[in-house]
Amino acid sequence: MRGRDVSGPPAISVYGLHVMRGKHALLQEISFTVPQGVIVGLLGPSGCGKTTLLRSVVGIQPATCGHVQVLGHPAGAPGLSRRVGYVTQAPSVYPDLTVLENLRYFSAALGMRGWRRENAVVRVVKEVDLAEYADKPVARLSGGQYSRVSLAVALLGTPDLLVMDEPTVGLDPLVRRELWSVFKRLAEEGTTLLVSSHVMDEADRCDRLLLMRGGRLIASAGREDLLLHTGCDSVEEAFMHLVTSAATTEAVPRPASESVPAPLITDPLPDLGRPYFASEARR
Numbered sequence: 001m002r003g004r005d006v007s008g009p010p011a012i013s014v015y016g017l018h019v020m021r022g023k024h025a026l027l028q029e030i031s032f033t034v035p036q037g038v039i040v041g042l043l044g045p046s047g048c049g050k051t052t053l054l055r056s057v058v059g060i061q062p063a064t065c066g067h068v069q070v071l072g073h074p075a076g077a078p079g080l081s082r083r084v085g086y087v088t089q090a091p092s093v094y095p096d097l098t099v100l101e102n103l104r105y106f107s108a109a110l111g112m113r114g115w116r117r118e119n120a121v122v123r124v125v126k127e128v129d130l131a132e133y134a135d136k137p138v139a140r141l142s143g144g145q146y147s148r149v150s151l152a153v154a155l156l157g158t159p160d161l162l163v164m165d166e167p168t169v170g171l172d173p174l175v176r177r178e179l180w181s182v183f184k185r186l187a188e189e190g191t192t193l194l195v196s197s198h199v200m201d202e203a204d205r206c207d208r209l210l211l212m213r214g215g216r217l218i219a220s221a222g223r224e225d226l227l228l229h230t231g232c233d234s235v236e237e238a239f240m241h242l243v244t245s246a247a248t249t250e251a252v253p254r255p256a257s258e259s260v261p262a263p264l265i266t267d268p269l270p271d272l273g274r275p276y277f278a279s280e281a282r283r
């Protein structure tokens with residue numbers, strides 16, 4: 001049963017996003033939409049730009065060009081701070097503090113006080129099944145339990161959108177499965193989850209997929225649509241199919257000005273106006 005209204009604006013709308021670092025393009029021509037209340041897998045090989053895209057959605061990565069909207073607001077808008085949870089790749093909790101101490105610290109940092117704060121702490125401990133370990137220093141927890149503490153911190157503000165950067169990396173299959181069942185439950189309650197991974201088998205647990213390669217989006221589609229459009233039996237095969245067909249096209253020499261193959265996008269793109277370059281905005 002859904003716990004919240006998911007009929008509002010898309011959870012994420014990205015249009016014409018480019019991110020440059022010096023002369024190096026980290027993201028190019030990224031456009032897609034994500035409806036609310038689904039699990040979206042962001043998949044692609046290491047270094048393809050997943051973290052950069054997640055940081056753009058959270059609003060901490062300046063765009064060189066383009067628009068990123070989250071829940072109907074520009075990414076990073078002050079009103080979104082409690083509505084968007086971000087679980088980074090690097091551990092962001094204090095290992096010498098217990099689970100409860102960490103959660104009390106981060107809930108205070110979110111401005112929670114008194115019984116509201118205590119209720120939030122008890123709620124998230126329950127949500128990620130950590131009651132048994134609540135009084136243990138985080139340093140003495142297993143990898144999977146540690147990941148769940150980071151997830152609990154991100155859930156303190158009851159986010160509508162939860163952005164997670166490779167939350168299951170390095171975990172054994174059983175623990176990964178447990179974490180994915182927590183993600184599933186959160187999505188059933190109406191939370192939108194954007195989860196990055198470079199393990200293609202995690203794609204099977206997602207409702208929708210964003211496939212990336214070399215700083216570009218190569219597909220944005222529902223899982224079933226992706227398989228249907230590519231005629232493949234698995235997301236891994238579909239990824240290879242899209243990469244190979246792009247490579248075949250690119251094998252023909254073409255002028256640098258010619259556009260690269262269009263990504264497979266099965267939904268209408270957001271109409272957020274003409275993408276603009278940051279340099280234009282400063283004029």
Ligand SMILES: Nc1ncnc2c1ncn2[C@@H]1O[C@H](COP(=O)(O)OP(=O)(O)OP(=O)(O)O)[C@@H](O)[C@H]1O
Nearest residue numbers: 021024026044045046047048049050051052053198
């Ligand atoms: N601060 C930076 N300055 C310059 N280049 C960077 C910086 N951060 C990342 N990059 C480069 O940008 C590209 C995309 O990096 P990003 O971390 O977004 O990829 P990723 O897909 O998340 O990788 P992984 O799966 O290994 O975490 C990589 O080529 C990386 O080397």
